[in-house]
Amino acid sequence: MTGTTRPASWSSRLFFWWADHPLAQIAVFIVMSTLATIGFTNPSLITDWIPERLEQTDQSNASTRSGRDRNRRNMDYPDGGRVPENVQPFQVGGGQCILVATIGPSSDADFFSGPNLRALRRVAEGLQEMPQIDDVMWLDSVPSFNLFGLSGTLLPSDNASQRQLDEARSRVLENPLAVGQLISGDGRTVLMHLGIDWFFVTSDDAVTTEIRQRAESIASQVPGASLRFQLTGPVPLHLMMANNHVTDSTKYQLIGYSIMLLSAVILFRGFSAVVIVAVAPAVGVLWTTGMLHYLDLQDNPFNDIIVPVLVSLVGLTDSVHLMVEIRQQRASGLEVNEAARRGVSRVGMACLLTSTTTAIGFLSLLGAHHEIVRDFGMCCVVGVAMTFISVLTVIPLGCRSPLGRRLHVGLGKSLVDGQLRRIGPLVDWVLRRDRAVARVAIAVTLALALISLQLQPDEKRYSGLSESGEAAQALRHLDRALGGLEFSTVDVRWYGDSDDGELLDVLGEVDTLLAGEPLIGNPLGLGQLLAALPGEGDAKERMTLLELLPPSLKRAFYVPERRFASVQFRVQDLGIAAYNDTFQRIEKGLESIADRHPDFELILEGHAVWRWSNIYQIVTDLATSLGTASVVIWLVLTIVYRSVRIGLISIIPNLFPLAATAAMLVFSGQHLEMVTVCVFTICVGIAVDDTIHFLTRYQEEMKQGGEHEDVIRRAFTGVGSALLMTTIVLVAGLASAIAGDSRDARIFGIMGCLTLATALFADVLLLPAMLSRYAKSRRR
Structure with missing residues (x-):
């Protein structure tokens, strides 16, 4: 201990005391590292003492709320709102994986040519044989509009004549369940929606590259076919994002x-100084990630990149300021321990102040409306606190270690x-x-x-x-060719004794509203199905034709038992800001329709709408x-x-x-x-x-x-x-x-x-x- 007079300020005395007690620093380092290690391995050793009553109360309240909501939904509909169990509504989307087939750029043909159609059908059959594929839904799966109950498909046989292929092109591109849904308007992009049997999925490749490679292998065996394949959809996109998240x-x-x-x-021009400076924020990151397990915040999507980067940057900033001060004190002729003492005293208060202001700023996130934002704020507060402790613990200890003997190396040569x-x-x-x-x-x-x-x-x-990435490129192609991968809907409910004619009038107004929006892709609902049927008449008369359709089509967008109908449309991944005016106009238009039809309730739904709001x-x-x-x-x-x-x-x-x-x-x-x-x-x-x-x-x-x-x-x-x-x-x-x-x-x-x-x-x-x-x- 030198005979230097201690400054009178309480902060200087505090940081001098801390710098003079390496045993306290070692104790803090061991305790924090032990807690972080337990957090990584088995945090329940610390958290088990927390009473479970609050959690049980929350679960009970959630169950009660869920029951009330379920009763509220069911009380408005006859028979509890149940749909007959023996009817599976047809869906033109919903595949967990989506195989996107396109015509090669060197070909002027479309899918309505013999070789391409033959290859496409064999690909569908080959994919269905894969153990991980539960079902394949594509153009051949679309139910027929045959009013006489005769079976049939949209596509002709493999050996169809050119005239039959031309007729099939017209038939498919006029079918609302096909064009804009399973095939693009130019006939050069076809979708196959694949259901996955997860029992046979043993790796990520089983639902990504294996499927595409199988399709490419089958198509290459058909002479004259010119097809390219990409795989996208919820599963490939999720896997791609997860892999990118981890690897990136x-x-x-x-x-x-x-x-x-x-x-x-x-x-710095000094290896010892760099090592000490680098270790301090690294320890702060480890302590932070370990401590987050106690708060069950380790799965917040920001934690893998944002929080570690934030912690390391804040820690590195304070570490550099503290190390520069210590080296300047060393340059004045002081021994390394005294230089560290003076450095901690002079910079410690500034480090405390920076950590305090940063932490208080992040505490403001705790008042946010969404849990993900609140959790991010708490993670940042924990990280800032851990970093401050690590900087003021690791750097003084590092200066007292053998590394501190060469702390002056490179001094003045920076x-x-x-x-x-x-x-x-x-x-x-x-x-x-x-x-x-x-x-x-x-x-x-x-x-x-x-x-x-x-x-x-x-x-x-x-x-x-x-x-x-393949999934991203296929997604962008779907934005251009079919109006997007994602679906949103306009849900229509009615109360009282509204007749079918008024329902069709309402759906017609919804169709007109959606058709006027350029960013809305290919609306599809009951109105489009009835419009595709032959015959004329008013709305009430055309509703009777619905009974002639296959049951799966009847209930695709219309469930009379629940007094429910819907119109779905595609949304591109352009960013929610691009749809701000569009969704605002649609909601305003739906309100206007509801005003004209008081017994009807119209709601804009879907993940894109949720993100917008x-x-x-x-x-x-x-x-x-x-x-x-x-x-x-x-x-x-x-x-x-x-x-x-x-x-x-x-x-x-x-x-x-x-x-x-x-x-x-x-x-x-x-x-x-x-x-x-x-x-x-x-x-x-x-x-x-x-x-x-x-x-x-x-x-x-x-x-x-x-x-x-x-x-x-x-x-x-x-x-x-x-x-x-x-x-x-x-x-x-x-x-x-x-x-x-x-x-x-x-x-x-x-x-x-x-x-x-x-x-x-x-x-x-x-x-x-x-x-x-x-x-x-x-x-x-």
Whole structure:
């Protein structure tokens, strides 16, 4: 222990005490690592003592609510709303896997040619023989509209003449159950919906590549056939997203961490310092992921990439600031233990403040409407807390370890030191023109913030897919050829004694409404089925023809026992923002129809509709949390620095990078998606961290006295190296995602790099100008 006089402030005394007690640090490290290990292996050892009564109460309440909802649904319909058990309604979709067959680009024919039709039929027969395929539904499965009960299919036999093939083309392309549903309007794309028998599925390939390869093998044996096959649908898309999620998260994290580590080695010019800096956030990530198991939050979709990246970035920022301070103290001639002591004392409070403001900001997510957002906020709070503990535990211990003996290696030779000397004159120029720079900073920030308000929420269901993947390419092809893979519906219910004629009138108005929307693909319902039948007459007379159809077709879109009918339509994966006006017009039109027919209730349903009505709330929750976090951060900084002036000054450097990145999204035609808001959430923490470190050093230098401009220069010199290092390392790491094949990964990388770069610009140039112009009253 040296004879250095301890500072009087409680924070300095606290962090000096912590730095002087390595046994306490070792104890914390062991306890936290043990808890994290138990969380990974068997968290029930800790959580079993939690009373089960609350869970049982929740389950009981859920069961009661479910029963009430079920009774409420059934009380409106005769016979409890049951559909006759011996009738299976025909569906033109719903396959777990969808084989997309297209004509090769070198062929001018369509599927109504002898070789192509023969190959297609043999493919269907061959797929049906595969043990994992339960059923195959395609054009040959469509029930006939034969009113005389005669059996038959849409497609002719394999040896049909060209005249018969031409007649079949006309018949198929006029059939509402076929065109736009199972075959494209140009006759060059055909879908086969495959049901899966999961008992025989032993690998992912069994429901992906094996099916496509079997189809290709069969088609290649038919002379003259020119077919190509791709597999998509719920199962292949889910597997692709899951595999991409695992492989991409691992790949990009490894690439990103490797680049950050290599950049840190080059910048620090000292291996020991880099190892200590890198281990601290890595331990924070491990502790975080282990602790999340106790809260049962490990399955949140953000946790595999977003939370680890957030934790590692926040931890790396604080680690670099702390290590740079320790090395500067070492350069002043202090022994490594004393340098670590001084470093923890000087930077520890700033690390605590950055962790507190970041955690409070994420706590605002707990008030969100959706569970996934609330859980994400809790995960981030846990991660920030674990990172703070790991940084202040690992780095002092690392300095006391054998690695600390070579902590001075590379000191003064860093590439950043040379760049810092180059930036120094620019800072002097800013200080000489502080009034103009400050005013421009405020004006530009406000202008960018106003532009960013034009961002609209959006979400693509499969935006995270690798665009080079088979399932994704087939999905995009279906968007173009058939109007999309996903279905939504207009559900029609009626009460009282409404007759069939009025029902058909209502369905006709719904059809007219949907037909007027260009983004709605191929509406299909009772009206289209009746329109395809021969004969004329009013609505009530045509409803009688329905009884002549096969039972599976009668109940495809019409269940009289439940007083229910529906019209389905296709939705492309263009993003919910593209359908905002469309869905709004449809809902308004449905309300108008219901007003004209009081006994009818019309509801727009489907996953796309749910995302349209809920994704706005999810994204809005995230965006609101950012605003709340900004206000909280200003309040915390105002209280901690005991200055409203300093709190107001901090707004510009914190808001500028977010506003600049958001404006870039507006100019590039992008929308406010969950991935973009998550990037904002991550980067605002990094930007605030650098601002807090600068302001903390500024206040310390103010206590030393001197001209105000000299105080700012000393503050910049003290933290400038750390600011440059963290930005260069983090930008290098995030840039690895730009080369990714996934759209979300590219957006993540581009936005992350832009936000961090503009945050450095704001802290190095705008913040000194703001302090010079508006903090002069604090001059001593």
